[in-house]
Amino acid sequence: MGRSRLARGTVGRRFTLLYAAIFLASGAALLLLVNVFAAVKNTEPVPGQVPSAQTDLAAAQQQIHRLQEQLAQAESAQARRLLVGSLVALAVLAAASLLAGRLLAVRVLRPLRTITAATRNITADDLDRRLAVTGPEDEVKDLADTIDDLLARLEASFAAQRRFAADASHELRTPLATMRARLDVALAKPQPPPPQTVALAQRLRTDLDTVDHLLDGLLILARVQHGAFGDGATVRLDQVAEQALAARGPDIAARELAVDTTGLRPAPVEGSQALLSRLVGNLVDNAVAHNRDGGRIRVATSGGDPAGLVVESDGPVLEQAQVEQLGRPFRRLGAARTGSGGGSGLGLAIVAAVAQAHGGSLELRARPEGGLLATVTFAADRGGAA
CATH class of the missing domain: 3.30.565.10 (Histidine kinase-like ATPase, C-terminal domain)
Known part of the structure; x- marks a missing residue:
């Protein structure tokens, strides 16, 4: 589906029209030159039969005029046939130009389609994947290498955040558990503690529960946002x-x-x-x-x-x-x-x-x-x- 969407992309259409326009313009210019040269009339004298001394001068002139008319008609018919043939050739050339332009556009954009499809398939769970495009050192390989560098930085950032979520779960809960234990020890002494101490301990326990609840929410939020679950x-x-x-x-x-x-x-x-x-x-x-x-x-x-x-x-x-x-x-x-x-x-x-x-x-x-x-x-x- 991704490749078909790319095949209909704007860049592909622009390449197709550009190549087709170049081919079509070249063919049209060639046909135009052919028609221009064909339209130039031949000014060389037409060889005819030399009248004899007995031939009347008027008859000779009439013969020459008739030959000139026949030559003009032949040239006009030839010009029409050449024009029709040129229009047909131009139509065929237009279709061939579009086909050739499309093939060239697909060929030129093939590396970009490969890079786009590979990048789209990389998710937050497999940032260790790389495009690893091989080939000459050109703009396409430079783009692929840049994307690989970006993926490497994203992988390092996601790994650091996941390590933080895992470490915080232990490092922050341990002090909370220690404070709860100390409160329990202070309240469990043989001598009853003063009422003020009991009230303070209850408030502290409530605050510790609130902090524990907040910490639990933050860790779950971090876990979900980074996709760290597989159950x-x-x-x-x-x-x-x-x-x-x-x-x-x-x-x-x-x-x-x-x-x-x-x-x-x-x-x-x-x-x-x-x-x-x-x-x-x-x-x-x-x-x-x-x-x-x-x-x-x-x-x-x-x-x-x-x-x-x-x-x-x-x-x-x-x-x-x-x-x-x-x-x-x-x-x-x-x-x-x-x-x-x-x-x-x-x-x-x-x-x-x-x-x-x-x-x-x-x-x-x-x-x-x-x-x-x-x-x-x-x-x-x-x-x-x-």
Whole structure:
């Protein structure tokens, strides 16, 4: 498909027309010269029969005039035949010029098509591949070498970011675990600690949980954005949604939220079980945390191509321009989204990244009556993307 698109490309058409115009102009000039030379009348005297002394002078002049008319008619007929033949030759030459121009254009652009096809097949997971074009040191090889150098720099950058994500998972969690252990040791002494110390320890533990949650979100976001997952499987979004709602059952009951799951349909998606579960869980968490007491949550899934997930919730009236920014990291709206909820501002950003990594997209819309409508759509070729 890529090669056929290149064959219809603008550059190919320009080369074809350029070569055809050159050939056609050369042929037209040649035929023009032939017709010009053929149009030049022959001024040499026409040999005729020399009249004898007995031949009347008037008869001789009449004979000469008749011969001149016949010669003019022959020249006119020859000129017409030459013109018709030239027009036919010009038409044949035009068709041959287009064919020759197309063949030359394809031949000239063949290395560029090879480079484009090879570059298109290189993804973030195989940046170690190179074009390795061989041949003379010309502009095409210089372009291929430049692309190889760019791929080498991208590979080094992606490798460094993946190493950072892996190292940060250990280096940043260890101090958090150490601080939790020290708090537990301080509270577990034989003598009861003062009430102020207990309150401070509880606040510190809450802050540590928030930092741990933020760190977990950042690591997942980095992992998804760099494609560092290989646990591919067939995941049923409808089943994952039911599990997510069951896990949030106590919070849903505490806020007296009505849950509508009548729209759940079998929706298999090829991808990572852990990441897709996180996607659904974040959407459900967002619907519960930013809903109003006694509100409503609607969760629906659809199978086929494309598969989809819809999570709709009540809540305050939001502006669409601000809602569209919620898919970016650390974007929250209003005091309800920055206060006691303990959110990190990464929930919907992780949803958007996971959806994109699986060949899908996240769409957020503010409901006119208040609340949010989140729709995740997985493209038809999501299996290849995952």
